[in-house]
Amino acid sequence: MESRAVPIVGRDDEQERLSAFVTAATGGSLVLRGETGVGKSVLLEYAVELALHQGHTVVRATGVEAEAGLPYAGLHQLLYPLLPKTTGLDAETRAVFDAVFGHRDISPPSIMTLGIAVLNLLSEVAVDRTLLLVLDDAQWFDDGSAEVCGFVGRRLTGSAVKVLIAVRADVASRFDTAALAETAVPALSAEAAARLLDDRYPALDGSARRLILEHARGNPLALLELPTHLDTRSRTPEEVFGAQALPLPRRLQHLYSARIAALGEDVRAELLRGALDGVGAGPGPDHRYRMDDVDAAVSSGLVDIDPLSGDLTFRHPLVRSAVVQMATPNQRRAAHAALARVHRDNLERRASHLAAATVDPDEQVAALLEAAAVSATRRGGAVSAVAWLTRAAELSETAHVRSRRLADAAFIAGHSARLGQAQRIVQLDPAPDGRRSAAAVLASEYLALYGHGDVRSAHRQVAAAIEALGAEESPEVRSRLVTLLLATSQYAGDAVLWARTHQLLDAQAALCQPLLRIYSATWSDVVRHGASAAADLEKLSADLAQLDPWDVTRLSVSAYHLDVLGDYRPYLQRIVDRELATGAAATGITMLHLIMLDQMATGAWEDAEQTGRRSLERAEELDYGLFAHQSRSYLAQLAALRGRYDEARELHALVDSWARPRGVGFLTQAADAAATTVALSEGDFETAYLLAIGITAPGEFAPYTYQASRSLLDLVEAAIGSGRALQARTHALAARAAGLPDISPRLALVTFGALAMTAEDDAEAAEMMARAENHAAARRFPFELARIRLAHGLRLRSTSGETAQRYLSTAADMFGRLGAPAWAERARTELRAVDGETRSAAIEHTVLTAQERRIAELAAGGLTNKEIGRQLYLSPRTVSSHLYRIFPKLGVTTRAALRDALNRQN
Structure with missing residues (x-):
């Protein structure tokens, strides 16, 4: 069956049952039973299309609540298209239909008599083709119609007539005792529900x-209807205070309105208090209203x-x-006021109910609400705050x-990744002279920086706002x-x-x-200002749980620049999930960056990849462009370390092409690293x-260049490898003169x-x-330690083979465990060369190509790569x-x- 434009989600078993029913060679009946909106009508439509594809005749009827009290109204709707066929029936059978449907003023027949007449009519219609009768919302069929349909449905075996009936599980009807075959239509599984929602509303935000x-x-009707009635850009105060109640479309509200309206006033008030306090809304506080x-x-x-609990x-x-929606505003406010008294000892719940109960300024x-917002923010509830x-x-x-x-x-909205909401909030409070308020500058330039990477414009606008x-400006806004x-x-x-x-x-x-002071010292130029910041950082970080999430993150950024991020990572890992979900989501991304950087530093590269x-x-x-490219810059470094060079180059190009025109030096430096x-x-x-x-x-x-100190080993090693020993030595001495060992453990190493x-x-x-290896933090930075051991092993190779072998072996093992293949192979190659016998054999049996020998001779003569390339028409690379x-x-x-090695080969 391929006629449906949109596939049915999560109903494979039900479709299989319906397919078997429709295509069976014999007649029969089947009842689909499920709650309102669960998708029974969609399944009926599937069966109809399948029947039409099979060449069956299809007749449909839908029960109507308003006609549930009219005798035989449902049966009349079902049989009306077939009544012209009664001309082929005997006079007695035609008289039954005339009596039932009001054409003759005679006594109505019994259920059995009418049922037999209906069977005769259906047999007449199904002479040439199978007939499928489809009854939707059959719970609204009047009792007489339902009993006749049940009578007929139990007698279709061996015929060419099939009856397919859909009824609601939550509404009693005559079909409940009709003894017809049934199949349950349950709610969708969590996976299927998510797939249906994502298919129909792919742009829906996470919250x-x-x-x-x-x-x-798992109710498909609710999944498809609710998004069109919900403001998905933000959660309004009504949603947060109002009680776990979504704006309910009329189609859904109608399902329960009659039953709610029939209850007494006291019962409705009790239900309202329970609804407004989230009764039955999943896991919640033990003191939720009962x-x-x-x-x-x-x-x-x-x-x-x-x-299990006995709770209602x-x-x-x-x-x-x-x-909630059927209650009047006054009824809702009264219920909230009552709930505030119930929760007088719970700050956040009391505040939320009082906010909904209060009309005039108070x-x-x-x-109380402000205090609740502070509490919520520090527990990962910035969205609610x-x-x-x-x-x-x-x-x-x-x-x-x-x-x-x-x-x-x-x-807080800006830090919660609700930049549009932040802009709308500041528009509620325009400056009296028409200028942008300080809060408006904060909101717009936060977006300019983190959304677009517009550092120069953001700097200019924020600087002007500070001036x-x-x-009278509040210390919070100034800060x-x-x-x-x-x-x-x-x-x-x-x-x-x-x-x-x-x-x-x-x-x-x-x-x-x-x-x-901490931010200014560590974020600007750690070489010149960082040494004095470590003690203050430790003092201010004594109780991270009492800080707002953005301050935790900012202190952690300072810790990264001072290479003590490992002290903060456990706390960041504990809170990052909650911040990304219901808290400061933008801050949560920075937390992920910091976790990744510490995982990279400590050698947990597989975990770092997943975090990145x-x-x-x-x-x-x-849609945070700056954060996205920052993630790519770190992933580029990780790919380079793990030997995936093409991936690293591609990421480098992406970051550089985005960051360099914008002047985002932090990212261009990271990409170049x-x-x-x-x-x-x-x-x-x-x-x-x-x-x-x-x-x-x-x-x-270089001043204010954060990668300057972090790339110390890179510059020294590149200078040595390219024949620039003087520059390498100059740079190492400059590091000591600048006091790098006093700034951070990594810089000391x-x-x-x-x-x-x-x-x-x-x-x-x-x-x-010895000072490097014996440093207390040396093993917290395994890649740097392995590089230093490799270099020292190379230095000792000609003077102390046994010691060199120990350093090279350790380096090779460390690189191997880290997953740095090129570095591990270099260490293993040098380790083999240390063994005198292996080394001699290797030299004896190693043959340089003519070009390699010429390059080696020129390099041994003191020429630079550029000078060699000029002579041999090759690039320096x-x-x-x-x-x-x-x-x-x-x-x-x-x-x-090189000169001695070439002489040995001659």
Whole structure:
């Protein structure tokens, strides 16, 4: 059957049963039974199409509630298209139909007589083709019609007539005792419900999707109807305070309205209190309202008794919604007021009910809502906090306090990935002189930075807003503007913008706040300002649970720059899921970035890959361009480390082409660092050196360039590999002179490693190597430690083979465990070369090609890659690649050793 344009979702078993029924050679009857909206009509339509495809005659009827009391109204609707066929029946049978349908004024026949007449008529119609009778909403058939249909349905075996009937499970009818074959139509499985919703509403945002799936409980009608009646852009205060009730379309409300209206006033009030407090809404607080004295609602099929707990619960979430919507505004407010008294000891529940019960401005209620918003934010409920603060603003008694609360709501909305909502909130509070308010600047420039990466425009607008701040501006708004300016400056990575930032902050005296001092020191230039920040960071981070999620994240960013992020990662991993779901989702993406960076640093690369993919997916879903490309830059570095060079190059190109025109130096530096790792992994030291000095020149750490210190080993190793020993040594000494070991444990490790790699004598190399290996945090950074051990093993190869072998073996094992194939192979190659016998054999049996030998001779003569390339008409990169292959063949690692190795081969 291929005629349906839209496939039926999640009904494979039911379709199989219907297909067997329709195509069977003999007649029969089948009842489809399920709750309202579960999809019975869709299945009937499937059966009709299949029957028509088979060449059957199809007759359809639908029960109508308004005609349920009219004798034989349902039967008349069903048989009306067939009555012309009665002319072929005997006079006695025709008389039965005339009596039933009012053509003659005679006594109506018995059910059996009428049933036999109907069987005769159906047999007459089905002489040439199978006849399928389809009855939808048959629970509304009048009793007489239902009994006749039951009588007929039990006598169709062996005929060419089939009857297919759909009835509601929650409405009693004569078909309940008709003894006809039945098949249940249950709610859709969770998987099928999600698939149906996603197929029909692919653009639905995550929170609305979860809300609808929760309330629909697999009911297809609810899944398809609710999204069109829900504002999916944000959850309004009515939704949050109103009680777990979705706006219910009339089609769905009608299902329960009559039964609710028939209840007494006290019962309806009790149901309303239960509905407004979320009774039966899934897992919730133990102190959720408990309904009582609602036996009538139980009898009406609106309320069930939980078999485990004995608690009363609504039969379906849509019942709860219908109860709320049928109540008047005054009834709802009275119920909320009663519930606020019930929950007087629960801050958030009391505040939410008071907010819904209050009409006029009330500062006491507004303050309670504000306190609830603070509590919710720190527990991962930033989405709810936005609504509570907006409602608190509406109930504020003064314009100044109202403005402050709206600004808070807009700020949290921005961090909750609801940028459009943030913009709408600030429009509720325009500045009196027509200028944009500070809150409006925060909302718009937050979007400019994180959505579009527009660092220069954002910096200019935020700086202007800070300059224009009046003395009356709240400390919160001032602090938030300064923090956004610092974040914009960090992403720009531009010395000129940072100078402007510090000039503004000095003039505003904003850095008197400890948090802002930490951010300014660590986000700007950790080489020049980071050493003094570590103690303050530890003090301010003593109790992360008491901080807002964005401050937790900002302190964690500072921890990353100081290379102590591992102390924060367990807490971030505990809260990131809740922030992404119901909290500060944008902040949650930054948490994922930080978790990924620490996983990379500690060698958990497989976990880091999964975290990075997750952050990229979430950033793309929320349309945060800056965060998406930041994820790609980290994934590029990870791909380079793991030997997937084509992937790394592709990601590098994507990030660079987006970030460089916008001046997002933070990302261009990260992308270039990944490209440097690719070149080093491939042994292309010339390219690696050119990329590394693009970040910072040898012997200095460019101001406000966060990758300058992080790429220390890259520049040193690339310089040594490309024959620039002087530049390598200069850079290592500059690291020590700049005090890098005092800034962070990682910088201490790499500084000592760089000094060991470039030491002028073996004693200094041994001392620096010992300081690197014995550093308390050395093993927290396994990749850097393995690189340093590899380099030291190469240095010792000619003087202490046994010690060199130990270093190289350890490095090879570490690279292997990390999953860095190129580095592991390089270490293994050097390890084989250390063994004198193997080394001699390798040299003896290794034959250089003519071109390789010529390149080796020129390099041994002191020519640079560029000079060799000029002589041989090759690119410097090709020369570097040849040398990468030549070195292991000759058992050397530096150009200085090339001459002796070539002489041994002669």
